[in-house]
Amino acid sequence: xxxxxxxxxxxxxxxxxxxxxxxxxxxxxxxxxxxxxxxxxxxxxxxxxxxxxxxxxxxxxxxxxxxxxxxxxxxxxxxxxxxxxxxxxxxxxxxxxxxxxxxxxxxxxxxxxxxxxxxxxxxxxxxxxxxxxxxxxxxxxxxxxxxxxxxxxxxxxxxxxxxxxxxxxxxxxxxxxxxxxxxxxxxxxxxxxxxxxxxxxxxxxxxxxxxxxxxxxxxxxxxxxxxxxxxxxxxxxxxxxxxxxxxxxxxxxxxxxxxxxxxxxxxxxxxxxxxxxxxxxxxxxxxxx
Amino acid sequence: xxxxxxxxxxxxxxxxxxxxxxxxxxxxxxxxxxxxxxxxxxxxxxxxxxxxxxxxxxxxxxxxxxxxxxxxxxxxxxxxxxxxxxxxxxxxxxxxxxxxxxxxxxxxxxxxxxxxxxxxxxxxxxxxxxxxxxxxxxxxxxxxxxxxxxxxxxxxxxxxxxxxxxxxxxxxxxxxxxxxxxxxxxxxxxxxxxxxxxxxxxxxxx
Numbered sequence: 158x159x160x161x162x163x164x165x166x167x168x169x170x171x172x173x174x175x176x177x178x179x180x181x182x183x184x185x186x187x188x189x190x191x192x193x194x195x196x197x198x199x200x201x202x203x204x205x206x207x208x209x210x211x212x213x214x215x216x217x218x219x220x221x222x223x224x225x226x227x228x229x230x231x232x233x234x235x236x237x238x239x240x241x242x243x244x245x246x247x248x249x250x251x252x253x254x255x256x257x258x259x260x261x262x263x264x265x266x267x268x269x270x271x272x273x274x275x276x277x278x279x280x281x282x283x284x285x286x287x288x289x290x291x292x293x294x295x296x297x298x299x300x301x302x303x304x305x306x307x308x309x310x311x312x313x314x315x316x317x318x319x320x321x322x323x324x325x326x327x328x329x330x331x332x333x334x335x336x337x338x339x340x341x342x343x344x345x346x347x348x349x350x351x352x353x354x355x356x357x358x359x360x361x362x363x364x365x366x367x368x369x370x371x372x373x374x375x376x377x378x379x380x381x382x383x384x385x386x387x388x389x390x391x392x393x394x395x396x397x398x399x400x401x402x403x404x405x406x407x408x409x410x411x412x413x414x415x416x417x418x419x420x421x422x423x424x425x426x427x428x429x430x431x432x433x434x435x436x437x438x439x440x441x442x443x444x445x446x
Numbered sequence: 447x448x449x450x451x452x453x454x455x456x457x458x459x460x461x462x463x464x465x466x467x468x469x470x471x472x473x474x475x476x477x478x479x480x481x482x483x484x485x486x487x488x489x490x491x492x493x494x495x496x497x498x499x500x501x502x503x504x505x506x507x508x509x510x511x512x513x514x515x516x517x518x519x520x521x522x523x524x525x526x527x528x529x530x531x532x533x534x535x536x537x538x539x540x541x542x543x544x545x546x547x548x549x550x551x552x553x554x555x556x557x558x559x560x561x562x563x564x565x566x567x568x569x570x571x572x573x574x575x576x577x578x579x580x581x582x583x584x585x586x587x588x589x590x591x592x593x594x595x596x597x598x599x600x601x602x603x604x605x606x607x608x609x610x611x612x613x614x615x616x617x618x619x620x621x622x623x624x625x626x627x628x629x630x631x632x633x634x635x636x637x638x639x640x641x642x643x644x645x646x647x648x649x650x651x652x
Contacts, residue, residue, distance in 0.1 A: 206633055208473065208615070215577050215613075223582035229518045229528040232581040232601075270527055272518040272601055285600050314533045314555070314578065331641075338642050345626055345647045346556035347533045349578040396642070401634030405577055406556065407615065408629020438579040 164246055167302035169446050171252030171260075174304070177444050178261025181308040182237060183269035185442040186229040189220050193353075193439045196377035196414035200351050200404070209409025213351075216404070216437060231438045234271040235310030237262045237292040238370065244301035255294060258306075263288035274313065295367065304446040307374055315348035315436040321366060324428040330389060333358060333430050334396065340432045341397055341413070346406030349436035353377060354397060354416040357431040359423035369433035372417040374441050381418060390416050404437075414439075448509075461509025462550040464570045470616050472623035476574065478587075478612040482511040482553070484605040486532055489596055490540040497543060504595030504604045508548030513576075514555075516601035517585070526588045526607075528581025531555040534573065538562050545569040553614050557626045557647050567622050574614035575625075587612040 197220070201213035223230040239258050249257070266273060266289040275290065276283040299305075320340045324332045337356060357368025381387045393416040403409020414437070423429060449466040450457045458466070459480040470476065483505050485493065496503055514534055518527030534554030541552070542565040550571050555578035558566075566573060576584060590608035597603050617625045626647070634644070 206629065208629070209633075212577055215580055215583060219577075219580040219583040222586065223528070226582065227521070228582035228585055230582060231579045232515065232517050232528040232530050233532070234518060234528075270519045270521050272516065272527070274516075274601070287600075312579075317533070335642060338639070339645050342630075342645050343647060346575065346578065347535060349555065395638055396640075399635035399638035401630040401632065403629060403633055405575065406626045406629070407575075408626070408631075408633045410633055410635075436579055 166246055166248035167244070168248050168250050169304055170250055171254070171257035173446060174249070174254065174257040174306075175261040175264065177306065177446060178239070178258050178308065179265035179268065181306065181442040181444055182262055182265025182271065182310070185308050185310050185440045186234050186269060186271050187227050188224050189230055189438065190376065190441060192376035192378055193414070193437070194220055197351070197437060200411040200414060204404065204409055204411050206403055206407065206409035208407045209404040209411065212404040212407060213411070229271060230440065231312060231436070232272055233274065233312040233314065234266065234289070235312050235440070236275065236316065237266075237289055238309040238311050239292045239294045240307040240309070240371070240374070241294065241296045242299045242305040243296055244303045245298050246302035247304055254296065258292055258294055259290045262292045263290045305443070306446070307441060307443050309370075309374055309441045312349070312436050312438065315352070315434045318344040318348045318434050319369075319432065321362065321429070321431045323362065324430055326426065326428045328428060332428065334393060336430055337393055337416070337432055338396060338400060341434070342400050342402065344434065345402065348434040349438065350402055350406060350413065351404055351411045351437050352413045353435040353439045354393075354413050355433040355435060356393075356416065356418045357433070358418060359421035359429060362429055364421060365429035365431040366433070368419040368421060369431035372419045373433055373435040373439065375417045377415045377439070383420070386418050386420060390418050393418075458551070460511045460550070462511070463509065467550055467570050467572050467620050470572045470619055471621070472616055472619050472625045472628065474616040476614055476616065478511065478609050478614065480608065482513045482607050482609055482612070484513050484515050484607060486514050486516050486602050487536060488599050488602040489604050490537055492596055494540050494543060497547070505606070507544055509550050511551040511553065512544070512549060513553040513607065518581070518601075520591075526585050526591050529585045529588055530581035531576040531578055534558055541565065545571050557624065558618055563618050563622065563624065566618055567620055570620045572616060572620060573618040575617045576612070576614045584612065
């Protein structure tokens, strides 16, 4: 016999979502998360290259100025990637979730004096939409009656260095290691190191890429819950930092602040691996409604 | 004097000549004073089209400095928003013709491909990096901003900037030096990398 068949849906008004998204966009552009700042501070203390150290000192100075004077940390205020975890007992009223989010992005970028970087058609007209819409929106249905929003303003310099490969399953950790190192070394200074390296392994092609994006939103210093993955993250981070690329690729011992790996079961024939790089301005902002 | 040294600080002001460029070496920290022009992807496309058509350019190239930047809009009462450099390699295809016409210094982020490095040597010019992602910090050195061409491109329009102490590091000099390759070599730890073999930088940026 079914237990409780009367489910109480919790109503959230679209306007509330719009207001929250606008607020998050502005905050994300100006205030670097504490975990990333702590990561930059650790890097500054440990950096062996004097030039690399100088770069890190100036990046930390930039963090202070941005917060104090409400100037965006970086002029590339990104593609606005929004991850929405929608509780299955949430009922959105007063408009669609998608429209509400886009209205929030438009408002946040316009009223916050953030850069509009989105063009309407990717290979045709490429006319700027003037308010950074549309956002790239990922929705997941989760248990509960809350709406959890994560805003990730993702810069073009690092996003353009993304790589994906489906490897022969036998290549395993060695294959993944080589692919991650190659991706980072070839990218040089373009993605603005020190990086947060997101690695998505498993699932299908598009899911591995989504996992890599999710991985860059994990706080710097928070390790994988899975022991083998956690060890692999440590091993990879040591190797990435042994590349010598360094802060802004001027040479040095800090090329990445973290390597975050997310995994998912996959097909017997496949080993999908996605690498999504996040710059040192690893901006993200969360809220729950 | 376009390149001067004061208390260990190297000051650079356009217009620059071959003798000025000759003084700048890989790894030098410099500070720019005076006029620099902004141009990035869409503006470069138009400038090259103007060159091909024999039309007038938004600014005279000989001796000048281009900064690859698309700033955020200024808040009311301010000169500019965040104004850090963008990836230089995307502009590689457009760069040699500008160097051939006398452009002397370029500021961006990340490395340059072989064609640009050859052109820097051939035409005696220099490529510098500003700190990518230090948009707020760098904005403080910009004292005046005027949109002088392609206003319809918004953030990508061509702007004339007046700067005071804009910091940059010489990345590729006219002697063929490349800071990014030299720096990586110096701090590479092959013992930790094990079997991994080094790869060169990608020839093209996304």
